[in-house]
Amino acid sequence: MSVFVPGHITGFFNIENHDSKLKNGSCGVGFLLSKGVSTTIQKSDSFDFEVNQGDDTVIREVLDIFNLDNDDFKVIQDIQLPIGAGFGTSAASALSLSLALNEFLDLNYSMELCGQIAHMAEVNLGAGLGDVIAQTGHGLILRTKPGAPGIGEIKSYSHDIYVAWKTFGPIETSEIIRDPKHKKIISEVGVKYLEMFEEDPTLENFIAFSARFSEETKLMTDEVKNQIDYFNSMDNILGSSMAMLGNTVFAFAYDEDAFKNMDVEGLHIDKLNNNGIIYD
Missing domain, CATH: 3.30.230.10 (Ribosomal Protein S5; domain 2)
Structure with a gap:
């Protein structure tokens, strides 16, 4: 099974x-x-x-x-x-x-x-x-x-879109979600963007609010920020942000070639999964 x-x-x-x-x-x-x-x-x-x-x-x-x-x-x-x-x-x-x-x-x-x-x-x-x-x-x-x-x-919202990601390594999740200082900042900023997203749950808002969240919570590392800036400098990229919680960058594009033409070492190209769990 x-x-x-x-x-x-x-x-x-x-x-x-x-x-x-x-x-x-x-x-x-x-x-x-x-x-x-x-x-x-x-x-x-x-x-x-x-x-x-x-x-x-x-x-x-x-x-x-x-x-x-x-x-x-x-x-x-x-x-x-x-x-x-x-x-x-x-x-x-x-x-x-x-x-x-x-x-x-x-x-x-x-x-x-x-x-x-x-x-x-x-x-x-x-x-x-x-x-x-x-x-x-x-x-x-x-x-x-x-x-x-x-x-x-x-x-759940289905979208026909490509996603690329690059990771720079792990972040110890337990240290962040159990730390009172991190929890307070994350929750205050998170509530703000959740309320805004619920009013208009678009893919574009998800990308924009994710980027603002990672910046305002100060969870973003320098290497992640540099990679995000690179993605955002490309015309065919919808936007980029940081995975929570991980030292990882993700970006979205409607065309797979937008990622294939990039010179990014360790870049993985995927599609948004609209199917979910699979039994075999």
């Missing part, structure tokens, strides 16, 4: 902490990529796992929450995006594993319950607050109410 969950990049957000882990989360706007995390469950004599990058931290956390009596299976994860660089890989890992286990073991859990297990794993690990519920949607995604699937709320 295999389940693919797309990667998710957030452009801007605000943190909304709650005593309940299922209500703890964030509101924001982001988008899905065609690459993400694929989890395959196979029959085995004893529990085993195989991950192409990273370790088994997320896998172990999800399995602990499931509290399974049997462990006669093998977990294989193909993580197709950089870890810790703002692509929601830990959330995609947790959600794809939850969904795959549900199918493989015939647990008959709902999508919402599987999503809640993945969300709890994310909160427990300090890895993220809003990626899981966003990854249940498609295209460009507005998170209007914080929390896990079935508790939080999202709106």
Whole structure:
């Protein structure tokens, strides 16, 4: 049994902490990529796992929450995006594993319950607050109410558009989302742009508000700023900003050739994912 969950990049957000882990989360706007995390469950004599990058931290956390009596299976994860660089890989890992286990073991859990297990794993690990519920949607995604699937709320918008990204490495998400100073600034600026986006949820506003958010929160590094300036100097680029939270730049264009003609080392070209989760 295999389940693919797309990667998710957030452009801007605000943190909304709650005593309940299922209500703890964030509101924001982001988008899905065609690459993400694929989890395959196979029959085995004893529990085993195989991950192409990273370790088994997320896998172990999800399995602990499931509290399974049997462990006669093998977990294989193909993580197709950089870890810790703002692509929601830990959330995609947790959600794809939850969904795959549900199918493989015939647990008959709902999508919402599987999503809640993945969300709890994310909160427990300090890895993220809003990626899981966003990854249940498609295209460009507005998170209007914080929390896990079935508790939080999202709106999805489809767009036929190309996206390119370049990463300069990871940012420690847990240090930022747990730091009072960062949380205050992020939430104040995030609320402002969320309200503006909800009034006019266009792709152009998403790009513009994302750029302003990254500047006003002072989360943008010099290398990210230089890359954004380069993207924005090109005529065929709609705009560029920083992935939250990662030392990563993303840009949008209607024409794939706008990116192909660029001389940018380590540039990856993708399309906005309007399909979402895939079962195989």
